[in-house]
Amino acid sequence: MxxxxxxxxxxxxxxxxxxxxxxxxxxQDSLPxxxxxxxxxxxxxxxxxxxxxxxxxxxxxxxRIATFDQDGTTWVEQPMYTQVMYCLERVAGLAKENPEMxxxxxxxxxxxxxxxxxxxxxxxxxxxxxxxTLTGMTVDEFGVQVKDWLAAAKHPRFxxxxxxxxxxxxxxxxxxxxxxxxxxxxxxxxxxxxxxxYSEQFYGIPPEQVVGTAGGAKYGYDKSGKPMLTKEPRLPLxxxxxxxxxGIHLIIGRRPYAAFGNSIGDKQMLEYTQAGEGARLxxxxxxxxxxxxxxxxxxxxxxxxxxxxxxxxxxxxWTVISMKNDWKxxxxxxx
Amino acid sequence: MxxxxxxxxxxxxxxxxxxxxxxxxxxQDSLPxxxxxxxxxxxxxxxxxxxxxxxxxxxxxxxRIATFDQDGTTWVEQPMYTQVMYCLERVAGLAKENPEMxxxxxxxxxxxxxxxxxxxxxxxxxxxxxxxTLTGMTVDEFGVQVKDWLAAAKHPRFxxxxxxxxxxxxxxxxxxxxxxxxxxxxxxxxxxxxxxxYSEQFYGIPPEQVVGTAGGAKYGYDKSGKPMLTKEPRLPLxxxxxxxxxGIHLIIGRRPYAAFGNSIGDKQMLEYTQAGEGARLxxxxxxxxxxxxxxxxxxxxxxxxxxxxxxxxxxxxWTVISMKNDWKxxxxxxx
Numbered sequence: 168m169x170x171x172x173x174x175x176x177x178x179x180x181x182x183x184x185x186x187x188x189x190x191x192x193x194x195q196d197s198l199p200x201x202x203x204x205x206x207x208x209x210x211x212x213x214x215x216x217x218x219x220x221x222x223x224x225x226x227x228x229x230x231r232i233a234t235f236d237q238d239g240t241t242w243v244e245q246p247m248y249t250q251v252m253y254c255l256e257r258v259a260g261l262a263k264e265n266p267e268m269x270x271x272x273x274x275x276x277x278x279x280x281x282x283x284x285x286x287x288x289x290x291x292x293x294x295x296x297x298x299x300t301l302t303g304m305t306v307d308e309f310g311v312q313v314k315d316w317l318a319a320a321k322h323p324r325f326x327x328x329x330x331x332x333x334x335x336x337x338x339x340x341x342x343x344x345x346x347x348x349x350x351x352x353x354x355x356x357x358x359x360x361x362x363x364x365y366s367e368q369f370y371g372i373p374p375e376q377v378v379g380t381a382g383g384a385k386y387g388y389d390k391s392g393k394p395m396l397t398k399e400p401r402l403p404l405x406x407x408x409x410x411x412x413x414g415i416h417l418i419i420g421r422r423p424y425a426a427f428g429n430s431i432g433d434k435q436m437l438e439y440t441q442a443g444e445g446a447r448l449x450x451x452x453x454x455x456x457x458x459x460x461x462x463x464x465x466x467x468x469x470x471x472x473x474x475x476x477x478x479x480x481x482x483x484x485w486t487v488i489s490m491k492n493d494w495k496x497x498x499x500x501x502x
Numbered sequence: 503m504x505x506x507x508x509x510x511x512x513x514x515x516x517x518x519x520x521x522x523x524x525x526x527x528x529x530q531d532s533l534p535x536x537x538x539x540x541x542x543x544x545x546x547x548x549x550x551x552x553x554x555x556x557x558x559x560x561x562x563x564x565x566r567i568a569t570f571d572q573d574g575t576t577w578v579e580q581p582m583y584t585q586v587m588y589c590l591e592r593v594a595g596l597a598k599e600n601p602e603m604x605x606x607x608x609x610x611x612x613x614x615x616x617x618x619x620x621x622x623x624x625x626x627x628x629x630x631x632x633x634x635t636l637t638g639m640t641v642d643e644f645g646v647q648v649k650d651w652l653a654a655a656k657h658p659r660f661x662x663x664x665x666x667x668x669x670x671x672x673x674x675x676x677x678x679x680x681x682x683x684x685x686x687x688x689x690x691x692x693x694x695x696x697x698x699x700y701s702e703q704f705y706g707i708p709p710e711q712v713v714g715t716a717g718g719a720k721y722g723y724d725k726s727g728k729p730m731l732t733k734e735p736r737l738p739l740x741x742x743x744x745x746x747x748x749g750i751h752l753i754i755g756r757r758p759y760a761a762f763g764n765s766i767g768d769k770q771m772l773e774y775t776q777a778g779e780g781a782r783l784x785x786x787x788x789x790x791x792x793x794x795x796x797x798x799x800x801x802x803x804x805x806x807x808x809x810x811x812x813x814x815x816x817x818x819x820w821t822v823i824s825m826k827n828d829w830k831x832x833x834x835x836x837x
Contacts, residue, residue, distance in 0.1 A: 229708060306751060350710075363755050373564060374755030375685075384751040386744035386770055394774045396747055403738040403752065409721035412731055416641060416719040417738065418753050420698050420709030435721055435729070442729045 197343045199495070200336040206450070206493045209486045210340060213448040217424065218347045224446035226424055228348040233425040233448075234378075234415065234436065235341065237355035237362060239470035240429040240452050241370065243322065243332040245461040247469060250361050252329075253316055255285075257300040260312075274299070302398045306360060306384060309398055313364040327500070330369045335499045337427070337452075341370060344425070352423075354378045354415060356407035356432050360398070378414040380406040411436045424448065430470045437485055449485040451476070456491040459501075532678045534830070535671040541785070541828040544821045545675060548783040552759065553682045559781035561759055563683040568760040568783075569713075569750065569771060570676065572690035572697060574805035575764040575787050576705065578657065578667040580796040583804060585696050587664075588651055590620075592635040595647075609634070637733045641695060641719060644733055648699040662835075665704045670834045672762070672787075676705060679760070687758075689713045689750055691742035691767050695733070713749040715741045746771045759783065765805040772820055784820040786811070791826040794836075 201207040216224040217231070238244035258277045262268045269278060273292035276284045288296075304312070322329055341351045353372055355362055359379030366372040383401035388394055406414040412435055415423065425448035426433070426440040437449040453472060454463050465473045480487050490497065536542040551559040552566070573579035593612045597603045604613060608627035611619045623631075639647070657664055676686045688707055690697055694714030701707040718736035723729055741749040747770055750758065760783035761768070761775040772784040788807060789798050800808045815822050825832065 229702070359752075359755070367564070375753070377755065381752055384748045386747045386774070394747075394770070394777045396751055396774070403748075412721045412729075413719045413738075416731055417694075417716055418710070420694070420712065439721070439729045439731070 197346070198336065198339045200339055202493055202495050204493055206486050206488045209448065209450070210343070213425065213446060214343060214347050214349075217446050226445065230421055230424070231344075231347075231349040232352065232419060232421050232423045233341075233344045233349045234352045234354040234419075234423040234427070234440070235337070236428040236430075236433050236436070237353050237357055237379075239454065240427055240433070241334055241337045241341075241353075242329070243325070243460065244470050245454075245463065245467075246323065248357065249329045250357050252320070253313065253361065254296055254300040256320060257312065257316065258296060260316075261299060298400045301358060301361075302382060302400045304398060306396045306398060309360055310364050313361055317365055330365055331500060332498065333369055334452075334494070334497055335501075336494045336497070338370065338499075340427070341372070345371065349425070350376060352376045352378055352415075352419060354406065354411050354426075354436060356380055356411075358382070359404075359406070378406060378411075378418045380404060380410075381414075407432050409435045412439050415439075426450075427452070429454070430472055431476055432471075434476055434479065438483075441483060441485075449480075449483070450488055451480055451485055452488045452490065455489055456494075456497070459497050460490060532681070533671065533674045535674055537828055537830050539828055541821050541823045544783065544785070545678070548760065548781060549678060549682050549684075552781050561780065565756055565759070566679075566682075566684040567687065567754060567756050567758045568676075568679045568684045569687045569689040569754075569758040569762070569775070570672070571763040571765075571768050571771070572688050572692055572714075574789065575762055575768070576669055576672045576676075576688075577664070578660070578795065579805050580789075580798065580802075581658065581804070583692065584664045585692050587655070588648065588696065589631055589635040591655060592647065592651065593631065595651075596634060633735045636693060636696075637717060637735045639733060641731045641733060644695055645699050648696055652700060665700055666835060667833065668704055669787075669829070669832055670836075671829045671832070673705065673834075675762070676707070680706065684760070685711060687711045687713055687750075687754060689741065689746050689761075689771060691715055691746075693717070694739075694741070713741060713746075713753045715739060715745075716749075742767050744770045747774050750774075761785075762787070764789070765807055766811055767806075769811060769814065773818075776818060776820075784815075784818070785823055786815055786820055787823045787825065790824055791829075791832070794832050795825060 198207055198210065216222045217226040219225060235241055238248050255277055258274050262274060262278055268274045273288050273295055276288060277296065317328065317330060320329060321327060322332055325332060344351050351372055353362055353366060353376065355378070357379050359377055359381040362379050363374040363377045366377050367374065380402070381404040383399035383403055384396045385399050386394065386396060404410065404414050404417060422443045423440045424446065426436050427450045428437060429452040433451065441447050441449050454461050454470065456462060463470060465471065477487070533542055533545065551557045552561040554560060570576055573583050590612055593609050597609060597613055603609045608623050608630055611623060612631065652663065652665060655664060656662060657667055660667060679686050686707055688697055688701060688711065690713070692714050694712055694716040697714050698709040698712045701712050702709065715737070716739040718734035718738055719731045720734050721729065721731055739745065739749050739752060757778045758775045759778070759781065761771050762785045763772060764787040768786065776782050776784050789796050789805065791797060798805060800806060812822070
């Protein structure tokens with residue numbers, strides 16, 4: 168056999184082999200934690216249609232953007248947002264470094280652990296707690312502080328690290344989208360710098376694909392003249408509700424083709440996604456499983472899902488995901 | 503031959519084939535528009551060292567970030583920034599749609615074309631012109647307006663579209679970085695929305711990798727109830743000088759490994775890049791070629807390159823690129 172012919176027949180065999188492997192991958196269930204039903208079907212059909220070149224719904228690879236809310240959409244947000252838990256627990260760490268804080272309100276109340284007193288903290292008190300725990304340090308120092316806390320902190324009900332409270336079905340969705348050429352982004356009301364600390368390791372979402380509420384970062388020099396960036400109590404981006412679109416425009420600059428949320432904070436993101444041309448996928452996670460997770464809706468202050476939002480979802484054809492019925496399991500560690 | 507053995511030997515041959523192909527690619531000159539010299543050498547050595555797994559300077563693919571200033575670093579910025587030319591020329595378009603503008607200052611002066619009078623416009627006048635031409639429309643409408651202008655506008659000296667005034671040597675650098683797993687970002691004092699219109703087509707940089715001065719975007723609904731984003735005269739991000747680090751932190755969230763600039767507006771970006779651990783590349787384009795392009799330095803208001811910046815570059819080991827000596831050709835259309 169001549170060399171050229173050999174190469175050609177080799178490549179032919181290789182292509183046949185790759186087609187065989189690819190065939191196997193496609194026939195496997197990429198959403199094993201989902202029960203068969205309209206939600207799973209909507210996801211699979213959307214991904215297939217938008218990546219099939221012969222489909223009228225085909226979306227070119229470079230504009231394939233899928234956005235995911237975080238709290239309550241891809242991990243547990245009850246009884247309180249993880250970042251708020253961080254801020255409250257971080258006060259103890261700060262008080263160790265600055266003992267005089269122990270006698271100053273609102274830190275004194277937080278350190279007392281008295282829940283009744285803590286519930287009475289005012290908006291101004293909370294702002295002081297956020298400013299003390301989220302600003303004043305360099306961006307690198309903040310990353311270390313969050314990482315250390317995540318390694319040690321446990322969720323009050325599940326007694327597990329917060330990073331183990333990621334929803335397995337949503338991880339599968341993210342992986343399915345990425346395997347089909349979609350860039351997956353977080354678009355969260357939570358702090359951008361906070362989420363970036365763990366998003367790559369636990370969700371496969373790199374820091375540059377996290378859109379979140381962002382404080383200012385001031386450029387300066389330390390005592391030795393080394394440049395540094397310090398977190399400041401300004402808010403260039405309040406990434407919630409209508410602000411999520413400002414965040415998407417600022418950081419992505421493209422309209423998403425798919426958007427996932429779970430509360431009134433995601434309503435505008437889903438509306439704007441749907442207003443684009445061609446195929447679009449809008450989904451809302453609904454927390455109706457108080458056995459395995461939590462059941463909450465319009466009355467919850469965390470992750471509010473109003474009746475009006477449910478009505479809008481129905482009217483607009485958004486798919487509501489029932490955690491109880493659509494998810495075979497919620498967490499990776501479940502039996 | 504058994505099937506398994508066949509596959510293995512086939513894969514072995516394939517790997518040998520790929521290594522051969524890769525060897526050919528590496529031996530080709532990836533920077534053909536650069537003269538041999540310290541600048542070209544610095545780029546090649548940096549890319550080789552940071553992508554060689556056996557090198558102590560190896561940088562993992564996920565953190566490979568290279569940032570490029572735009573005006574004066576990757577295209578012509580004289581006699582005036584392209585976006586300012588856009589704003590001034592756009593006034594005529596606006597006046598057609600709103601004839602009453604013709605009698606209102608500062609638009610009247612701009613429409614007169616009287617350069618002497620235009621040079622006397624105050625900061626407040628300029629702000630009015632920027633607000634009128636860059637805000638008030640939806641983000642989609644703005645994209646169309648810029649695209650239309652770019653297709654028609656010509657540079658006063660070169661009599662060519664602005665998008666043909668891209669520096670070919672810098673395009674080659676961007677391609678070399680991308681071919682080696684680097685994400686290339688613009689980090690520009692220019693308007694983020696403006697640069698995004700053409701960055702993908704002319705530089706291979708997608709919108710989500712453009713960091714620039716950003717105005718606000720307000721979410722709302724048009725008369726038919728369709729969601730829209732309107733450009734507002736706020737400035738969440740002033741992406742110049744120290745602000746470039748705020749922009750990099752906000753949109754990328756990682757420290758660059760390589761940074762390219764050409765003026766005092768890039769000083770802090772280069773400092774912060776260099777302050778990271780491991781191998782870093784800092785480069786400044788110096789405009790010393792008034793025959794083929796422009797010669798300017800400390801006295802130019804556009805793209806100021808002070809003596810202090812030159813001294814800092816020497817002291818810190820930043821590489822200064824001489825357009826005259828380091829670039830074989832500046833534009834793709836040159837002979």
